Amino acid sequence: MTIRIAIIGAGIAGLSLASRLRDRAEVTVFEKSRGVSGRMSTRYADPFQFDHGAQYFTARNVSFQAFLAPFLADGTVQAWSPKVITLARGETPYKRDWFEPHYVAAPRMNRLCQRLAEGLDVRVGVEIRPLSPRSTEGWWLRDATDGTHGPYDWVISTAPAAQTATLLPPEFSCHEQVRAVRMEGCYSLLVGMAEPLPVAWDVAVVKDSPLAWIAANHSKPGREATAPSLLAQSTPDWAEAHINEDVPAMQALLLAEMQAVTGLDLSAPAHLATHRWRYASVAAPAGEPFLLDEQRQLAACGDWCLAGRVESAWVSADALAIALLAQL
Ligand SMILES: Cc1cc2nc3c(=O)[nH]c(=O)nc-3n(C[C@H](O)[C@H](O)[C@H](O)COP(=O)(O)OP(=O)(O)OC[C@H]3O[C@@H](n4cnc5c(N)ncnc54)[C@H](O)[C@@H]3O)c2cc1C
Incomplete structure (x- = not known):
């Protein structure tokens, strides 16, 4: 059965993660802005x-x-x-x-993120709301216009830490690390x-x-x-x-x-x-390359895990991709 993964955020972390996972899973990227790139925008x-x-x-x-x-x-x-x-x-x-x-x-x-987005299922202009508890089918996502998306086996947030803290549900085992950022x-x-x-x-x-x-x-x-x-x-x-x-x-x-x-x-x-x-x-990163809750199939990555730089965002997503590919 194909694994379905939702990634929140189409900055360099979300898009590079999606390109790494696309051959092994059905990946959908949700981005609240009108275009991709996040903090690499023009x-x-x-x-x-x-x-x-x-x-x-x-x-x-x-x-x-x-x-x-x-x-x-x-x-x-x-x-x-x-x-x-x-x-x-x-x-x-x-x-x-x-x-x-x-x-x-x-x-x-x-342009770099636009290139990364080519061929990926990226849905722009879709703001994901805080997740509800997981259903027996998997994770359902609800957007700001009350549209629903899913179900997904995995949900990964690449939104900035404060937004990730709101998006991922209280049962996410790494909440404390996200909140400390x-x-x-x-x-x-x-x-x-x-x-x-x-x-x-x-x-x-x-x-x-x-x-x-x-x-x-x-x-x-x-x-x-x-x-x-x-x-x-x-x-x-x-x-x-x-x-x-x-x-x-x-x-x-x-x-x-x-x-x-x-x-x-x-x-x-x-x-x-x-x-x-x-x-x-x-100013204060999580200090770990990514945050992963294998049991609930939730994860988070992005620059805030390591340092506020493009390179760190990519490194964080790369490390999470390696960890996920080992189990998909
Ligand atoms: C002003 C400024 C200057 C910088 N200068 C440099 C620099 O010179 N060199 C350098 O290396 N780095 C710099 N950075 C940092 C660099 O831009 C970031 O480290 C990197 O782009 C972060 O990528 P990311 O994918 O982790 O996060 P982001 O690019 O922030 O991507 C996260 C995405 O999630 C989306 N999102 C959030 N909430 C939701 C939701 N509910 N639903 C759907 N989508 C959502 C956001 O819209 C965003 O597109 C700068 C950043 C800023 C803002």
Whole structure:
């Protein structure tokens, strides 16, 4: 009999897990957003584009390097060697080199997950509600519009920890580890400019500021949108301190800060938007590559198991795939 598996979340963890399991099980991925990629998403605002979540990724893990190899070969993933400076108010900017390879997906960050989703049964725009107790047939999923899906033998959540804690039922044996995870927010400021930018950097790492990072998104390799698109991100601490505040007010503060640290005239951007991520980075991970309740056939994986990075999300999903394949 074919094993049926539901995976909640179509970020890199959910999609890479689904591709690993697809030959041995009937796998369905549910994603509440309109598209795949999760925190590796891209925001379109023609003629501008912004990778408003993950900016780049590293590949220190050998298995992750092997996974990336075909995508590097066909250009879906490209090495990024930006001109990086460090900025602080009242201080002379200084150049800063990166000593390990950094990668981006091309022509935009969401492309890697879009490639992973090809040929998979991915249902976007479907927000799964907290699971009800398992029936004798298996797990039934209910969505936000009261649609039902199932039954499934296994349910795996790759949603951020706080959402996984709500989604998986109280009988999930790893609840304590999920609840102990602490994630932090981030404000991403998306600024499109009508004229080319008079700057000599592609990335500015910002010190002693509510801002941590500014990237000239259009300067990343292989971009399809080349209109000047600046993407700034707040520090996790600043985001946490302001996480429930009015977004337009936070946008005004961050734009003023960006103008002050860069010296750019940002008084009349051609495009301006802000995205608030409630769960962006991982301050305290679960400390285990994945969480598995074999008896109830429930599991969870994602970056928050290990560290708040693309690579860690993939490594977590890979480890869970190996454990599940051993028993399917
Ligand atoms: C602003 C920001 C900057 C970052 N910068 C970097 C960086 O430079 N380098 C780096 O390596 N990493 C960075 N990261 C972290 C990186 O993006 C994540 O580690 C990685 O993308 C996590 O992948 P994931 O699959 O574990 O989770 P996610 O990508 O979060 O995927 C989980 C998915 O579950 C979906 N979901 C949640 N609840 C439900 C539900 N009820 N029903 C259906 N679907 C649901 C979500 O919509 C989401 O798509 C950054 C993240 C952010 C937000």
